[in-house]
Amino acid sequence: MRSLLGALPCLALAAPVPRGVPPSTLTVYAAASLTRAFADLGDTLQGLTPGLKVTFNFAGSQQLALQIEQGAPADVFASADQRWMSQLVDSGLVEGVPAVFAHNRLVVITPRVGAVRRLEDLARPGVELVLAADAVPVGRYARQALAALARLPEFGPGFDRRVLANLVSDEENVKAVVAKVQLGEADAGIVYLSDVTAEVAPQVARIYIPDAANVIADYPVAVLRHAPHPDAARAFVGLLLSPTGRAVLRAGGLIPAAGD
């Protein structure tokens, strides 16, 4: 019953679809870490709304924000941090107030067989660490988590500096970090928990970051002011915030935001 209620906004679209009207295409720009969950949501919305097609542009949130600022024809923007959403809000490109729909946490991943077994190993000279660039949300979160770890007695001050000395590449989105670790080319990378999907899990090992130092990523979503399909956009956001959406997010390894 609750999921039906969540789907109500979609019925408004489903109702009269006159024959001869070309199918409309909703364009969603979303952070790379949302790939799995949003693809599923897109399928669900398409199922509920005949005549609607949902397409996605998954990339680093910083890249998407830039494209939207340069006039990209997106309907919905879902960012992996508040920073890039706020930039669009300040530019007047967002309709209404963005809603935080999910959270994520960080995890260290390493190749199955490798030199890095514990968090302390990250600081060992010669370890090859790959992170996302600072401009990418997960890259900034990772640096924050390292700084937080350095404040814990087990790691000590300077831990983050020593770890960052092992940085060999600044990737432009989180999936590139995952790929390099998966291929065994990097000794370690810091990504979201949700990035360790069913395909990735067999090839990587996880090292958990203590809650005291881990970062909670906030994912805001908003309909864009110049959206070509505002109704479909609102339907997508409605579905995202509904119990159906929350279930899909949870299945995708994300933490749905609290309460309706």
Next chain:
Amino acid sequence: MPARRLGGMVWEIGVLAAVGVLLAFLGLPLVSLVVRVPPVELWARLVAPASLTALRLSLETSVVATLAVMALGLPVAYVLATRRFPGKRVLEVVVELPMVLPPTVAGVGLLLAFGRAGLAGRALGAFGLSIPFTTLAVVLAQLFVACPFFVSAATAGLREVDGRYADAAATLRASPAYAFRRVLLPLALPSVAAGAAMSWARALGEFGATIMFAGNLPGRTQTLPLAVYIGLQTDLQSAVALSVVLLILAFTILIGLRMVHRFPHGAWTARAPGDGR
């Protein structure tokens, strides 16, 4: 006769129109980049340490890569131009393949071959050599994508040389090496030089394979195109300024190469020795 003259005029106009359209299409993005950043700001951003580092790295790696392309590519071009053997067509295609491969795919291939976990990379690892994320990886990525440009141009140039010169050299008892060095190569030099210029330009602009195989780290692997791309996402003005730098650099060097005296009549003509150029 009026009809012929009219036909001639239509042809002229058509050709000029086509030239105008292409020039406009190619030129407009370049002009748009240049007018976006005022010259004063351009200079300030150029001399910023991050830009200078990326610029220096780009120049060093692209030059080394181009020299390597020439050293490795010339023998291949020689063989393709002068010899016949089974499997020659396969060799030609293999050498051309990097040109059609999306650079990122090339990068993945390089990683799978020469990465730590790669086919050849494992053997290299036994010698303590790890290539990904190093400046060497940048050079290798550029070498991979730029090779076909040089080899095709050089092969075509060597092929164009009238076979009788090589024959004459042989009857005068010149060894193949001497004939190549003193007869074939000088005659094919315009094409070889053009190929080198194209290779160098391709190496300078290389992005996809570099970021995949070598990664992105300022000072070690962040070439100018990478700096522009990453910079774009935080600071558009800086990135545009860097792009203009890259543009001016490429323009200067390509124009300079055109002025080298062997170029005036294009890349594809074989000239008889003593023809006064």
